[in-house]
Amino acid sequence: MIESLTLLEQHPLWLTGIAGLLGLVVGSFLNVVIYRLPLIMEREWQEQCAEYLECPDKKPEGNAITLSRPGSHCPHCGHEIRPWENIPVLSFLIQMGRCSQCREKISWRYPAIESLSAVLSLALAWQLGFGWPLLFGLFFLWALLALTFIDLDKQLLPDQITLPLLWLGIILSFFNIYTPLAMSVIGAIAGYLVLWSVYWGFKLLTGKEGMGYGDFKLLAALGAWFGWQALPLLILLASISGAVFGLAFILFFQHDRRQPIPFGPYLAFAGWVMLMWGQSLMFYYQQWLRF
Numbered sequence: 273m274i275e276s277l278t279l280l281e282q283h284p285l286w287l288t289g290i291a292g293l294l295g296l297v298v299g300s301f302l303n304v305v306i307y308r309l310p311l312i313m314e315r316e317w318q319e320q321c322a323e324y325l326e327c328p329d330k331k332p333e334g335n336a337i338t339l340s341r342p343g344s345h346c347p348h349c350g351h352e353i354r355p356w357e358n359i360p361v362l363s364f365l366i367q368m369g370r371c372s373q374c375r376e377k378i379s380w381r382y383p384a385i386e387s388l389s390a391v392l393s394l395a396l397a398w399q400l401g402f403g404w405p406l407l408f409g410l411f412f413l414w415a416l417l418a419l420t421f422i423d424l425d426k427q428l429l430p431d432q433i434t435l436p437l438l439w440l441g442i443i444l445s446f447f448n449i450y451t452p453l454a455m456s457v458i459g460a461i462a463g464y465l466v467l468w469s470v471y472w473g474f475k476l477l478t479g480k481e482g483m484g485y486g487d488f489k490l491l492a493a494l495g496a497w498f499g500w501q502a503l504p505l506l507i508l509l510a511s512i513s514g515a516v517f518g519l520a521f522i523l524f525f526q527h528d529r530r531q532p533i534p535f536g537p538y539l540a541f542a543g544w545v546m547l548m549w550g551q552s553l554m555f556y557y558q559q560w561l562r563f
Contacts, residue, residue, distance in 0.1 A: 284397075284398065284401065287397050287401070287402055287406075288394045288397040288398045289394075290397075291393045291394055291396065291397035291406070291410065292390045292391070292393055292394035292397070293390070294393060294410070295389040295390040295391070295392065295393025295394065295410070295414075296360045296361065296386055296387075296389065296390040297360060298389055298393075298414050299360060299385050299386035299387070299388065299389030299390060299417075300358065300360045300382075300386055302385055302386075302389060302414060302417055302418050302421075303381075303382050303385055303386070304339055304344070305339060305418045305422075306385070306418055306421045306422050306425070308337060308338075308339055309339070309418075309422065309430055309432065309433075310422060310425070310426045310428060310430070311337060312336075312337060312338065312339075313428075313430060313432075315332050315336060315337070318330070318331065318332045319331055319332065344358060346371040346373060346374060346376065348371060348374050348376040349371065349373050349374035349376070351371060351372070351373035351374065357372055360383070360386040360390075361383045361386050361387055364378060364382065364383040365383075381421075385417070385421065388417065389413075389414065389417055392413055392417070392544070393410055393413065393414075395548070396409055396410060396413055396547070396548065397410075399548050399549075404447075404449050405449055405450065408440070408444055408449065409547050411440070412437070412440075412497065412543070412547060413544060413547065415433050415436075415437050416540040416543055416544055417540075418433055419433055419434065419490065419536055419537075419540055420536065420537040420540045420541075423486070423534040423536035423537055424534060424537060427484070427532065427534045428484070428486060429484065429486025429487065429489065429490055429536045430486070431486075431489065434486060434489040434490050434492075434493055435489065435493075437490075437493040437496075437497075438460060438489065438492055438493035438496050439496075441456060441460070441493055441494075441495075441496030441497035442456050442457060442460060442496045444456075444497070445457075445496070450497050450498060450499075451497070451498055451499035451502075452499070455499030455500055455501065456495075456496045456497070456499055457496075458495075458499075458500040459492075459494075459495025459496055459497075459498065459499045459500040459501075459502065459503060460492045460493070460495045460496040461492070461495075462495055462500045462503055463488075463491040463492040463493070463494060463495030463496070463500075463503055463506075464488045464489065464491065464492035464495075466491065466503065466507070467483065467487050467488045467491050468488050470482065470483070471483055471485075471488070483535050486536060487535050487536060487539065490536055490539050490540070490543075491503070491506070491507075491539055494506050494539065494542070494543045494546070497543070497547075498543075498546050498550060501554070502546060502550065502554065504557075505542075505546070505553060505554065505557050506539070506542045506543065506546060507542075509538075509541070509542035509545055509546070510535065510538040510539045510541065510542040511538070513538045513541050513542065514533070514535060514538035517533075517538070518533050521533070
C-alpha cells in the first residue's frame with residue numbers, strides 16, 4: 273500500500289491517469305444523480321404537501337425511486353441496462369449511441385458528462401499533485417458538476433449537495449488544507465449574506481426574485497472552502513462568465529431575455545477555477561487592487 277502511494281507521488285502520469293479513470297466512473301454515477309435527485313425531491317415535496325393538506329389520496333403513486341433503485345434502464349422500452357452496456361463512454365460508442373434492445377437514441381449528454389468528469393479530474397490531478405488537497409478536491413469537483421447540470425435542467429441547487437459541501441469545507445479548515453478555520457467560517461457566513469443581500473435588494477427594487485436560496489448556500493460553501501478573502505474574486509469570476517455565456521446564449525442560441533438563466537453553473541465554474549489556480553489568481557488580484 274505504501275509503495276503504491278509512493279509510486280503515485282513520484283510519477284504524475286500514473287496519478288493523472290488514475291484520476292482520469294476514476295473521474296470517468298464517477299461521471300457515470302453523476303448522470304444518475306443529475307437525473308434522479310430532482311425526481312426524488314419532487315416526490316418528497318408531493319408527499320409533504322399531501323400530509324400537510326391532509327389529503328392522502330394526493331400522495332404520489334408507485335414505488336419511490338432512489339439513486340440505486342430501480343436499476344438503470346432504457347426510458348423508451350424499459351430494457352434493463354446490463355453491466356457491459358454501462359461502461360462509461362465505451363458502451364455508448366460500441367452501441368453507436370442507441371439502446372441495444374429498441375435501437376432508440378441515447379442522449380449524447382451521458383458520455384459528455386462522463387468525459388467532462390474524466391478530463392477535469394485528470395487536469396486537477398496534474399495541477400495539484402498527490403496529497404489531501406487533490407483527494408478532497410475531486411469530491412469538490414464532482415459535487416460542482418452535479419450541481420451545474422441539475423441547475424441547468426431544473427434551476428435548482430439541492431441542499432443534499434450544497435450543505436454537505438459547506439460543512440466539509442469547514443471541517444477541512446480545521447486541518448488548514450485549503451484555508452484556516454477562522455477564514456473558512458467567516459467565508460461561509462459572508463458568502464451567504466452577500467447574495468442574500470443582493471436577493472432582497474433586487475426584490476425590493478423590482479418586486480422580482482433575481483436568484484434562489486441555493487445560490488446563497490453554494491457561495492457560502494465556496495467561502496467555507498477558500499475563505500472570505502476569496503469571495504470578491506469568486507463573485508467576479510462568476511459574474512464575468514455568466515455575462516459572457518448569457519450574451520452568447522442570446523446572440524447565438526436565441527435565448528429569450530425574459531427567461532431566467534441559472535447562476536449556479538457560473539458559481540461552480542468560479543469554484544473550479546479557484547481550486548485549480550486559486551493562489552496565483554489571488555496574488556495577481558491583490559496586486560491589481562494595489563495598483
